[in-house]
Amino acid sequence: MSKPLGFEKPLGMRDILPDVLEKQRWLEHQVKACMKQWGYREIGTPTLEYYDTVGGASATLDHKLFKLLDSEGKTVVLRPDMTAPIARVASSLLKEDPLPLRLMYTANVFRAQKNEAGRNAEFPQLGIECVGSSSVDADAEAIALAVSVLKEAGVPVFKIAVGHIGFLEGLLEEIIEEKEDREKLKEFLYHRDYVGFRHYAKGLALPEGNEARLYELLRLRGGKELLERAEAITVNGQARKAVNNLRELWEALEAYQVEEYVLLDLNLLRSLDYYTGILFEGYAANQGFSICAGGRYDSLMAQFGRPCPATGFAVQMDSLLEAVNYQPVQANKFLILYHANQRTEALARARALRTEEKAVVITQRKEEWAQTDFSQYTEVIDLTGEEAI
Incomplete structure (x- = not known):
């Protein structure tokens, strides 16, 4: 194995770079300020977590975890998301706090990538977790807050696609007897392989009516009018229970006045076995990757000893950076040139300007x-009084 070059970085x-980071920090400020206005409190967790606790509870696939051994021989992981660490904290350090807990975060997360993937293995996320409420109002709050966050960040055009894992699983159980076949169809939906879904469904030799119901599932995208078709x-x-849940959700979203940003997508599937109810993804115009994503995960907290419902979402900062046209405000920036015997005067001028919140660079004047x-x-x-620059 060859030694990496001095400028190379791990896969x-x-x-x-400074210009991109300046934009990222501005977006973080906008998003965090919005979340705080909705009553969320910021929390931080370690970069390293135990594999047997947070690693195993994460929605991230095992082969995408960065695993290491600590000095005691225990397997640890670089956190692949923030939801599982927050569930750990909510079940331990915050176990006496009354529910629901409204927590927010900004953190880098880590997921291993293959050589051909071309994606970042470390990337920043901002998000919220609402722990302890099973009501449709909590689901509506998460979606409405996601809308508010994207608007506050300056995303010009976007939609939030909303689905329900209960509808998808319930419909498949009604139509298909074998669990293996149901899981295979869910994999096609997870990978958005609708051609493969149709082909596999055709091979099941289902009664004509049931086959038509599966194909109708692929067409269930739109506004609240499709709920009658789903039912x-x-x-x-x-x-049927999931349809009623979505109907109640839509009423709540109308009360928030965000329904124009929402699209129902009843074949949406983000994870094969993680979400337990309403789930959603946000997309900006002309982007292939989601800009935010989340949903209800009522089974996670029980893994940490505090069974309770929860919902939340994360904003993908890399996608947000691409979606927002940010023009930085050019701050006043001064340059003071001096000779060695003028250093005291130069520093005094710099201090005076900085008290006025000006940015100041000072340096000795040299030929370069x-x-x-x-x-x-x-x-x-130019304190030197030499020829103007």
């Missing part, structure tokens, strides 16, 4: 400055 890692292809039980682009400075103060 999936990247440097963030028409269900018999009863879990799928003749080749410098001074357009970045609001004013150049």
